[in-house]
Amino acid sequence: MRWTIVLHVLLMCVIFGSSDDSEAEILLDFKKSLSNAGALSNWNEEVSLCTGDKGNWNGLLCLKGSFFGLRLESMGLSGIIDVESLSKLPYLRTVSFMNNNFNGPFPGNMNKMSSLRALYLSNNNFSGEIPEDAFKGMNLMRRVYLGNNHFMGKIPKSLAGLSKLVDLQLQNNKFVGRIPNLKQKDLIANFTNNKLEGPIPSALSDEPSSSFAGNNLCGAPMAECPPSKKKSVPKVAIIVAAAVAIALAIIIISSLLLHRQNRSKSKASNIRKQPSAETENNETWIKYNYDQKKEVGLPKHTTDKYKKTEPAGKLHFVKNDTERFELQDLLRASAEVLGSGSSGSSYKAILLSGPAVVVKRYKQMSNVGKAEFYEHMRNLGSLSHPNLLPLVAFYYTKEEKLLINDFAENGSLASHLHSNPKRNQPRLDWPTRLRIIKGVAKGLEHLYKAFPNLPLPHGHLKSSNVLLDETFAPLLADYGLVPMMNKEHAHHFMVAYKSPESSQNDHRLTRKTDVWCLGILILELLTGKFPANYLRQGKGGNADLASWVNSVVREEWTGEVFDNAMKRTKNAEAEMLKLLKIGMCCCEWNVDRRWDLNEAIAKIDGLKEGNNDEDQSSYASDGEAYSSKGMTDDEFTFSVTG
Structure with missing residues (x-):
């Protein structure tokens, strides 16, 4: 037995190398290659890297006292990413340099980091071609983010050899040629706005068409490829x-x-004897929609099906005060892709008669019966509240459904928090954010009263489902749809199922689960940081954002976590801190200790735009309701570990 242990130790030395350099020394050597590294000023060899789940050095990700990742995001960094140094860290699993100022070619010898599971380089100024073998041998890699750079040339074929890859983001670059033959199961990919051409690999045929927009690609889910040219x-x-x-x-x-x-x-x-244009209107209409790219996102065979399946192919209106239109009017309308999510794709359709509506196409409701679906849609259509996006009409077939809503002028809250603002459009200030969260709370309250027997009155509350009208008043969208969704899809993709209780209790969700989602939304609203776990498929909590906030304010309640764009409001930090504490109380992992919705609403409703120079110590007692831990070490996971 003793020789077995000795042999095991020797093998570990062979696998992980025999370097005497400590992790701290390696990281400090790596730092030397960076420019503008003021954000890493607290990297000090005399300070331990980790304490429990907290990184003592800026940008370090830790778990149970062990360092496993770098998250050096939005720090203004530039220079060179020293892969040679990082490759000496055998337990490094994830690195993120997103939202910095790195330029030049793709970091060389990246595949030396063979144990890496996630690489995030999006939103920099990298350029040039990526070698075909750049990812060769990185067999544990699950996520590769290269979007919003200036990469050129062909997409590296070595990406096709990453069997565990689940998330690939290459949008807004200058990649050319064909997409490699990616065959990974359940891969989420984004190729928009490159210079790609040719057929889309069959394994990606279930991706939304918006993932391939801005290229010259063909094949499902885009238009069919033209027949091959005959030999000259x-x-x-x-x-x-x-x-x-x-x-x-x-x-x-x-x-x-x-x-x-x-x-x-x-x-x-x-x-x-030739038929008139009027008698051939069906054929002419199909050509208009699909050759002129004016479709609402429905494939040609689906459009044919919609036209021929009366009375199923009929729009059913549930909003009485709206102008009526037919399905044909909708399909003829000029359309614009608004987005594509796990539940379906959304389109803005401008009808010939004038009004703009949003069409959302769902494929994951195939298990619900017609009578049940009709009744539930009519119940949703009966709701009337200034903070709920009204349902206008719906369309039903067994395979898929369409829901039509009014169009919200100012897009989603997510777009305002995480995208570059449009010209002359300022970032959301504190008073606006406070009005938004108060409106969200009131909308949730109305849903809870309207559906007293529904376990999850909303079930999918996130910033992309909070829309803003022309006055920036919030409108909750995608509410009340959990009973209609296929269970497997709901478990994997809907936000409620990413709560702690979903992982711990076999999906036994309660009405407090929506409160958890409200808490995450509050933290996202205040910090401006995106809750990365919403990108994950399957189980897992939103521990990433909640625990980050927890780690910052654990020792002392401080405004360090707040979004800089919101800090300009004078004499408001006290109220911001109050909302921060409300968010943390809503994000309590223990459901019994988590606030219920009524308590959260009452606290939110009492918030003000300014504190009139109140003594900030006056609300320190509120922290008694807040658990500084809120989770066990076993329950805690970072999304970026994959």
Whole structure:
């Protein structure tokens, strides 16, 4: 037995190398390659890397006292990413350099980090071609984010060899050529706005069409590829064929002249028999929609099905005060892709009569019966509240459903928090964010009263499902749809199922689960940080954002966590801190200790835009309701570990 242990230790030394350098020394060597590294000023060899789940050095990810990742995001860093140094860290599993100022080529020898599971390089200024073997041998890699750079050339074929890859983001670059033959199961990918061409690999046919927009790609889910061009005919053959054709023409021309009069009569008769444009409107309409790219995202065979399945192919209106239109009007409308999520794709359709509506296409409701679906949609359509996006109409077939809503002028809350603002459009200030969260709370309250027997009155509350009207008043969207969703899809993709209780109790969700989602939304609203776990498929909590906030404020309640765009409001930090504590109380992992919705709403409703220079210590007692831990070490996971 003792020799077995010794042999095991020797093997570990071989696998992980025999370098005497400590992790701290390696990281400090790595730091030397960076420019503008002021954000890493607390990297100090005299300070331990980790304490429990907290990284003592900025940007370090830790778990149970062990360092496993780097998250050096939005720090203004530039220079060179020293892969040689990082490759000496055997337990490094994830690295993120997103939202910095790195430029130049893709970091060389990246595949030396063979144990890496996630690589995030999006939103920098990298350029040039990526070597085909850049990812060769990185067999544990699950997530690769290269979007919003200036990469050129072909997409590396070595990505196709990453059997565990589940998330690939390559949008907004200058990649050319074909997409490699990616065959990974359940891969989420984004290729938008490159210079790609040719057929889409069959394994990606279930991806939304918006994932391939801005290229010259074909095949499902885009339009069919044109038939292959015939091989060019040799010039000699063309000359011979032309000579033969001329000879034949001379032989038959006299015969044609003899029948000229009869042929003319026949031609006139045939012209009279041609169907009019009106009788061929069906065919003309299909061509308009699909050749002119004006479709609402429905494949041609699906559109044919919609036209031929009366009475199923009929829009059913549930909003009485809206202008009526037909399905054909909707399909003829000029359309714009708004987004694509796990539940379906959304489109803005501008009807010929004027109003703009949003069409959302669902494929994951195939297990619900027609009578049940109709009744539930009518119940949703009966709701009327200023903070709920009203359902206008719906369409039903067994395979898929369409829900039509009013169009919200200012898009989603997520777009305002996480995207670059449009010209002359300022970032959301504190008063606006406070009004938004108060409106969200009131909308949730109305849903809870309207559906007293529904376990999850919302079930999918996240920033992309909070829309903003022309006055920036919030409108909750995608509410009340959990009973209609296929269970397997709901368990994997809907936000409620990413709560702690979903992982711990076999999906036994309660009405407090929506409160958890409200808490995550509050933290996202205040920090401006995206809750990365919403990107995950399957189980897992939103521990990432909640625990980050917890780690910052654990020792002392501080405004360090707040989004810089919100800090400009004078004398408001006290109220911001109050909302922060409300968010943490809503994110309590123990459901019994978590606030219920009524308590959260009451606290939110009492918030003000400013504190009038109140003493900030006056609300320190509120922290008694807040658990500084809220989770066990066993329950805690980072999303970026994959």
